[in-house]
Amino acid sequence: MSVMTANAAAVRVEALTRTYGSGPQAVHALAGVDAEFARGTFTAVMGPSGSGKSTLLQAAAGLDRPTSGRVFIGDTELSRLSETRLTELRRGRIGFIFQAFNLIGALNVAENIELPLRMAGAAPDPAWLAHVVARVGLGERLRHRPAELSGGQQQRVAIARALVSRPDVVFCDEPTGALDTTTAADVLALLRAIVDEHGQTVVMVTHDPVAASYADRVVVLADGRIVRDVPQPGVSAIAAMLASLDRRAAAVEG
Numbered sequence: 001m002s003v004m005t006a007n008a009a010a011v012r013v014e015a016l017t018r019t020y021g022s023g024p025q026a027v028h029a030l031a032g033v034d035a036e037f038a039r040g041t042f043t044a045v046m047g048p049s050g051s052g053k054s055t056l057l058q059a060a061a062g063l064d065r066p067t068s069g070r071v072f073i074g075d076t077e078l079s080r081l082s083e084t085r086l087t088e089l090r091r092g093r094i095g096f097i098f099q100a101f102n103l104i105g106a107l108n109v110a111e112n113i114e115l116p117l118r119m120a121g122a123a124p125d126p127a128w129l130a131h132v133v134a135r136v137g138l139g140e141r142l143r144h145r146p147a148e149l150s151g152g153q154q155q156r157v158a159i160a161r162a163l164v165s166r167p168d169v170v171f172c173d174e175p176t177g178a179l180d181t182t183t184a185a186d187v188l189a190l191l192r193a194i195v196d197e198h199g200q201t202v203v204m205v206t207h208d209p210v211a212a213s214y215a216d217r218v219v220v221l222a223d224g225r226i227v228r229d230v231p232q233p234g235v236s237a238i239a240a241m242l243a244s245l246d247r248r249a250a251a252v253e254g
Helices: 053-060 083-093 109-119 126-135 151-163 181-198 235-253
Strands: 009-020 027-038 042-046 068-073 094-098 169-173 202-205 217-222 225-231
Touching: 009 053, 027 053, 027 068, 027 225, 042 053, 042 181, 042 235, 053 169, 053 202, 083 094, 094 151, 109 126, 109 151, 126 151, 126 181, 151 181, 169 181, 181 202, 217 235
Parallel strands: 042 202, 042 217, 094 169, 169 202
Antiparallel strands: 009 027, 009 068, 217 225
């Protein structure tokens, strides 16, 4: 684990395990993961299918309770929170961006962006809302409904929705998986910009070496453990790391 103070980390997990089932059929999705994600950084979390990368994201984001270990958002330990308090924390301090845009079809763009605040009983900051909308390039689309938008525009709505509450961290799960190459590059450039321009913290699960190349750091999981944790190595090195893991997995299965 990187040497950081608790205050420097937007997210920290300690000895994290997650087991599904019991006995011989138990699946150990996470097997003692320690990791920190510093404020104002962009981290890509990668690994083969079944490596535990999405489970790590869900546990770190408070969407799934780990079997053991601890998760901190800033200095707040999630295991100490009731379900109600955990829900409140997710609404106010965590942003989410998924492969499926998860927009509400009956709401227009403005209403979808403001939804987390409305659900928390809070009013949006007009200046910040206007800035976010302008930054994602949706100023002329606020009255449109999701069905009237392209896939890239819908993902921009999801990014704006994730940012509107000024969260401590934005978690992304394959945010470009449903997009074409050009649109994906636009979305990744926007995620990179919110880190560089606004000091936002982004943690992104992806299988794509090109997407991971936008990050500052690449964390690679295999069999529920972190096996590589490196500063941005570039597309070719990322692809080589993943290919090596795939070969190792194939050899074990063989």
